[in-house]
Amino acid sequence: xxxxxxxTPPPEAIKTHNSSGFRTALKYTGIPASWLDKRPKxxxxxxxxxxxxxxxxxxxxxxxxxxxxxIRQHYVDLVKDQAEVPVGALDWPRRVTVLGxxxxxxxxxxxxxxxxxxxxxxxxxxAAVDFEMIAGKRHGELTDRxxxxxxLRRRMDLGIDSTSDVTRALPxxxxxxxxxxxxxxxxxxxxxxxxxxxxLAGLKRGWTEGxxxxxxxxxxxxxxxxxxHFDELDEPTDDMDTFPSLDKSKVPTPMNSPVYSPLQIxxxxxxxxxxxxxxxxxSMNIPPxxxxxxxxxxxxxxxxxxxxxxxxxxxxxxxxxxxxxxxGAEAGYRLVMKHTRPFVPPISEQESxxxxxxxxxxxxxxxxxxxxxxxxxxxxxxSSIPADIEKARKKYYEALPAKLITARALARGTRExxxxxxxxxxxxxxxxSAERMKKELNWRRDLEGWEIVKPEAEVVWDERxxxxxHVFVDPPDETTFAESQ
Numbered sequence: 001x002x003x004x005x006x007x008t009p010p011p012e013a014i015k016t017h018n019s020s021g022f023r024t025a026l027k028y029t030g031i032p033a034s035w036l037d038k039r040p041k042x043x044x045x046x047x048x049x050x051x052x053x054x055x056x057x058x059x060x061x062x063x064x065x066x067x068x069x070x071i072r073q074h075y076v077d078l079v080k081d082q083a084e085v086p087v088g089a090l091d092w093p094r095r096v097t098v099l100g101x102x103x104x105x106x107x108x109x110x111x112x113x114x115x116x117x118x119x120x121x122x123x124x125x126x127a128a129v130d131f132e133m134i135a136g137k138r139h140g141e142l143t144d145r146x147x148x149x150x151x152l153r154r155r156m157d158l159g160i161d162s163t164s165d166v167t168r169a170l171p172x173x174x175x176x177x178x179x180x181x182x183x184x185x186x187x188x189x190x191x192x193x194x195x196x197x198x199x200l201a202g203l204k205r206g207w208t209e210g211x212x213x214x215x216x217x218x219x220x221x222x223x224x225x226x227x228x229h230f231d232e233l234d235e236p237t238d239d240m241d242t243f244p245s246l247d248k249s250k251v252p253t254p255m256n257s258p259v260y261s262p263l264q265i266x267x268x269x270x271x272x273x274x275x276x277x278x279x280x281x282x283s284m285n286i287p288p289x290x291x292x293x294x295x296x297x298x299x300x301x302x303x304x305x306x307x308x309x310x311x312x313x314x315x316x317x318x319x320x321x322x323x324x325x326x327x328g329a330e331a332g333y334r335l336v337m338k339h340t341r342p343f344v345p346p347i348s349e350q351e352s353x354x355x356x357x358x359x360x361x362x363x364x365x366x367x368x369x370x371x372x373x374x375x376x377x378x379x380x381x382x383s384s385i386p387a388d389i390e391k392a393r394k395k396y397y398e399a400l401p402a403k404l405i406t407a408r409a410l411a412r413g414t415r416e417x418x419x420x421x422x423x424x425x426x427x428x429x430x431x432x433s434a435e436r437m438k439k440e441l442n443w444r445r446d447l448e449g450w451e452i453v454k455p456e457a458e459v460v461w462d463e464r465x466x467x468x469x470h471v472f473v474d475p476p477d478e479t480t481f482a483e484s485q
Contacts, residue, residue, distance in 0.1 A: 060319045067322040075329040076126040079336045083128035090172055095130040096186045101194040102136050103304040104453060105379040110135040111304050112191035119328025127336040139449025143202040150206025158284055187295045187335060192302035193371035194453045201452050201460040210285040220441060229400060296340045296470040300331045303374045334472040343367050343469035346461055367471060368459040375455040385450050389443050403432055
C-alpha cells in the first residue's frame with residue numbers, strides 16, 4: 001500500500017501526541033480544550049478606552065494618596081521629638097485654641113473644623129500639643145464669644161470679677177499672671193478668612209465696648225414690648241374674615257414709641273439690664289490705650305467649594321489631596337516650632353501717600369489680606385441675605401395678627417375649637433411671643449454676622465493691636481518635603 005493511501009489518524013490523536021505534559025495535565029482537570037487552544041488578541045476599541053480611563057483614574061488616586069502618607073509622615077517625624085520632653089504631673093501642657101467660622105452658604109457649619117482635624121491635627125498630636133476646637137454655628141457667633149472673653153479679662157483685671165474658690169482649690173490652679181504667661185505659649189488657630197474677620201471684629205469689640213454684663217434677650221424683649229404687634233384691638237372681633245378690613249388707627253400705639261417696621265434700624269449699642277445695677281463706673285468703661293500681648297495666630301488657608309459651577313474644581317481637588325496635606329502639615333509644623341513675627345498692619349492712606357506720590361486706590365492691607373482670593377468662590381446668591389431676612393420678617397408679621405386672634409379666642413372661650421384645631425392645637429399667645437423673640441434674635445444675629453464676613457466688608461482693624469499680635473511663620477532652617485526628596 002502506498003503512502004498516499006495510508007489512513008489519516010484522528011485529530012484527537014494528533015493533539016494528544018503533540019501536546020505538552022502541562023497541557024495534558026490540564027486536560028484532566030476539567031478545563032475545556034477550547035480554553036487551552038485560545039490565542040490572546042488585542043481587546044476591542046471600546047475595551048481599550050474603558051481600560052485606559054479606569055487605569056489612569058486609579059493610578060492618579062493611588063499616587064495622590066501615597067504622596068499624602070509620605071508628606072504627613074515626613075512632618076510627623078520632624079515634630080515627634082517634641083512629645084518626648086518630660087513634664088511634671090501637675091504642669092499644664094501647651095494648649096492652643098482652634099477657631100472655625102461657618103463658611104458662607106454652607107449649612108454644614110463645621111467644615112473648617114473638619115479641615116483642621118484631617119490636615120493639621122495629626123501634626124499637633126504627634127508633637128503632644130493640646131488643643132480646643134470651637135466652631136461657629138452662625139455668622140457672628142465667634143465674634144460674640146471673643147468679645148465676651150475680652151470683657152471678662154478686663155473685668156478680672158479691674159477686680160470686678162474674680163476666680164471662684166472652687167477653682168482656687170484645685171491642685172492644678174495657677175495664679176492669673178502665671179496663667180496669662182502660659183496662654184502666650186499657646187496660640188489661636190484661625191481656619192480660613194471668615195474666621196479671621198470674626199476674630200478681629202471680636203477683639204476690637206471686646207477692647208472697645210463697655211464692661212456691663214448685658215442680657216441680649218432681655219434687652220430685645222424690652223424693645224419688642226413697645227412695637228404694638230401684641231397690643232389688643234379696641235373692638236375685638238371673633239370673625240377671622242373681617243380682620244384684614246380693620247382700620248389700623250384702632251390699634252393702640254404706646255406713647256413715644258413708633259410701630260415696629262421691618263425696616264426699623266436696630267440700636268447699635270446695648271444697655272445693661274434694668275433688673276441689675278450697673279457693676280462698673282464710667283471710668284472703668286474707658287477703653288485702654290495700650291493692649292497687652294495676645295497669643296500668636298496661626299493663619300490656615302481654607303477654601304470650601306460649593307455649587308454646581310465649582311464641580312470641576314471639586315473633581316480636581318479630589319485627586320490632589322496632597323496639596324492640602326502639605327499645606328496643613330506645614331501650618332502645624334509652624335505652630336509646633338513656635339517661630340513668630342509681628343502682625344503686619346494695613347498701610348493707611350497717609351502712609352501710602354508719603355511712600356509714593358502717585359495716587360493709589362488699593363492700599364496694602366498686610367496680614368488682613370490673608371486668603372482674600374477665596375471670597376470669589378462665595379455663591380453669588382449670598383448677596384441677597386439681607387433682603388431674604390427682611391422678606392421672612394415681613395411675611396411672619398403679616399401672618400401674626402391672625403394667629404393672635406385665634407390664640408386669644410380659644411384662650412377666652414369666645415368660640416369652640418374646630419376639628420383640625422383639636423387635633424393640632426394652635427400656639428398660645430405665650431408661645432407666639434417666645435417664637436417671635438427667637439426669630440427676631442436669629443434674624444438680627446444673622447444680619448450682624450453677615451455684615452462682618454461678607455466679601456464687600458473689610459477686615460475690622462484696631463491700631464492698638466499692632467504691637468500685641470504675632471503670627472506663626474516657618475523656622476529659618478525648615479526643610480520642606482519637596483527638598484527632602
